[in-house]
């Protein structure tokens with residue numbers, strides 16, 4: 001049992017044009033003190049998955065299957081089905097979220113201080129004076145001048161707002177922090193500073209973290225484990241050193257190849273051709289079939305299940321028929337996987 005166990009999770013959006021299968025049968029776990037990175041192209045379901053953990057999906061979004069078990073020292077709660085009261089207790093205190101845009105996440109009509117104090121007082125019987133003192137300390141910790149406590153969100157720059165958001169997310173020392181592209185809107189220097197701050201605070205608090213980012217180098221530097229999503233499914237999951245150094249899934253390889261620097265290694269940049277599947281009508285076979293240089297006839301008919309690699313050690317799993325067909329084929333596959341010309345042929 002890990003801190004968070006997500007099992008067979010499926011999420012659907014209803015629209016006027018029909019339903020969208022945004023997340024399909026996803027299972028993974030996040031351990032104590034672990035940082036788990038979630039990567040994948042735009043629209044593959046990352047934010048939908050993160051929002052479902054706190055049940056903050058938009059009104060047309062619904063968990064149609066699966067469980068999200070948060071296993072705390074004194075109790076376990078299935079966040080997918082639990083009641084609103086329990087969810088309210090859990091938010092900020094046990095699970096908090098650093099959203100992509102702090103402007104949307106912070107309330108424009110209250111000062112930063114009022115919002116952090118409120119978050120503290122909902123969960124703790126603390127005087128306003130004490131909660132304000134703590135808020136000032138928190139702002140200082142995240143690199144924001146404590147005098148900013150009485151500023152309204154619109155009086156702060158994007159970087160300052162993001163820092164205020166982080167202070168709020170960490171105020172109650174949650175067990176799990178969800179960070180959905182926490183620095184995307186910021187310049188590169190501020191991004192680096194803020195990521196460092198999130199990381200060191202996370203370590204100090206002993207929290208676990210789910211971080212969603214488009215920046216593969218951030219994942220390589222900060223995460224213990226990574227999940228690769230494609231077309232609403234998890235196609236590869238495991239420790240960073242396995243998934244990023246010896247990727248087994250063709251999509252993971254394609255994703256890594258699209259980035260210039262992984263641990264200083266030089267690669268030719270290769271862009272994957274084609275586009276992800278239409279989630280309003282997901283394919284019956286492998287979701288990567290249309291773009292895969294290694295596809296076989298069977299891949300169009302059957303959906304490959306996530307299968308353990310490395311004899312099941314380290315919970316490394318890949319959803320691909322070709323890379324799981326036995327040692328010899330796997331070795332051949334790994335060689336061909338590195339043959340980047342295959343991508344160019346598509």
Ligand SMILES: Nc1ncnc2c1ncn2[C@@H]1O[C@H](COP(=O)(O)OP(=O)(O)OP(=O)(O)O)[C@@H](O)[C@H]1O
Pocket residue numbers: 013014015020022040041042043044045046047048049058060061279
């Ligand atoms: N409220 C909604 N109603 C209908 N469809 C939605 C809604 N929100 C998201 N979707 C669809 O669900 C799928 C997953 O979206 P999601 O925002 O989770 O992707 P993402 O991986 O976070 O993408 P990005 O990297 O761009 O943030 C997409 O096809 C998206 O168009």
Ligand code: SF4
Pocket residue numbers: 249250251286287288289292293294295296299304319320321322323
């Ligand atoms: S199952 Fe087939 S189509 Fe899917 S990634 Fe593997 S080789 Fe490619």
Ligand SMILES: [Mg+2]
Pocket residue numbers: 046047048
């Ligand atoms: Mg998103």
